[in-house]
Amino acid sequence: MDILNALVAFLNFVFIPGLAYGAQLALGALGATLIYSILRFSNFAHGDTMAIGTVFVILLTWGLQSVGVSFGPLPTALLALPFGIVLTAILLLATDRAVYRYYRRVKAAPVILVMASLGVMFILNGITRFIIGTSDISFTDGERFILTAGDFRAATGLAEGLAIRTTQGVTVVVALIAVGLLFWFLQKTRTGKSMRAFSDNEDLALLSGINPDRVVTVTWIVAAALATTAGTLYGLDKGFSPFTYFQLLLPIFAAAIVGGLGSPIGAIAGGFVIAFSEVMVTYAWKKVVTYLLPDSLAPEGLVQLMSTDYKFAVSFVILIIVLLVMPTGLFKGKSI
């Protein structure tokens, strides 16, 4: 029995990666849920919006690095992020003009908007690969670790090491700031309140003189900020590749639906539910279990419920269970 080492192994391999991944999913799900509740369709292009937003940030990061700008121990990409957000917002607003606005004007059914977003998804996907290629790109720089496993062992004398990567710390801090800003904006500002009113009751919002075009514009800008931030944090943490971002669509929507579509708090909770489920189901628990059980009972296998190749199955299963058992999600969103 070695509870301390088991706990450290758990923190190192499950909790910290899950926390960072959950924060990234939460930001992605917030964008998706915001678009769903205000523009009233599931935006299939959200994963690829994250991808192209990250591409903007990568290009700007390279530009900054080439002129010798750096952010000390933090990734240079954080300096590029605000400009990446601006470019992504411009792109989304242009997409809205070119594609979605027409369908809004003819009052198309939501499913038609979903199909349109599917088309946008393929185009963004293509543009992303066209600009930056299909290979994996690592664009993080600065200090690699906040806490290394070796330092932790030396400080505590435990056999297990605990490492916290800078990108994990940055993810959690930036996500907290972004969520704080978003909630302040939605709860306290006139524009934010008008967006909630529009989401709650569109007809009454119009009767109250709320300008729908302005609500739509601000929604795309906020969605661009959330998607670019989520994509950049994910890319810093795990590396960028266009295909991975396309695949992120599933856990992101699973998170939004688990939390309750349209509910910002639900999107955050859902992000962590999905992230921790995924990490816990695909983690090989052998190490933790060996510490906890007497030697005679030590497991021979990996004690892994599912291979990491199947991690998307976890999102899928959770999604199906939620839709069957509580279709409005944890925080009473809209059912789909």
Next chain:
Amino acid sequence: MAEPFLIGDAMTGGYGGADILHGCTIAVEPGEIAVIVGPNGAGKSTAMKAVFGMLKLRGGAVRLKGEDITTLTPQARVAKGMAFVPQTSNIFTSMTVEENLEMGAFLRRDDIRGTMEQVYGLFPILKEKRLQPAGELSGGQRQQVAVGRALMTQPSVLMLDEPTAGVSPIVMDELFDRIIEVARSGISILMVEQNARQALEIADKGYVLVQGANRFTGTGQALLADPDVRKSFLGG
């Protein structure tokens, strides 16, 4: 006779297809309560929506203070001082009572606190519940929120589509009292009501519509006293 403050004059039209209104006229003066009653399907709500610009007229006109507003959108009419309380979905359920009132005043850029205090004065219970989501309130309180939201624009005309639908008789009396109070402050009230008898009792002017046309028009008391109206619409 001088032009009324607000008049839907000989309105004809419907939601595409067959007409629902056939030369229907509805008018109201400042500080007056005008009530539209009539059997189901008579076009009461439609007449109201026509005055507010929510359906396109094929004939007739709507004039406010003598100005022709027939072609204005509902939003533009709000800016002109008209306020509308729909029959259903008339509050933002996920927002607090106070936020509902703030959204009502969205078009205003000046200080809205005075108007908010007036609304709280009219409906004291709302002040108590001002930080509660409006969707959690009772039916009568929700209607108060809905009326309060509409009053936040400081309208000159308040239009109510069946404000007492689905509330208890006690709440209904209470709501009518408040509506009279609003009218006393100089605001014109135009209201569609199912509870014809009670509504006519507080009405300065009553319109009985049948099949999209005016059947009887008169003061509320006169209509209540009219044997024809009593026999056909008020159950004797």
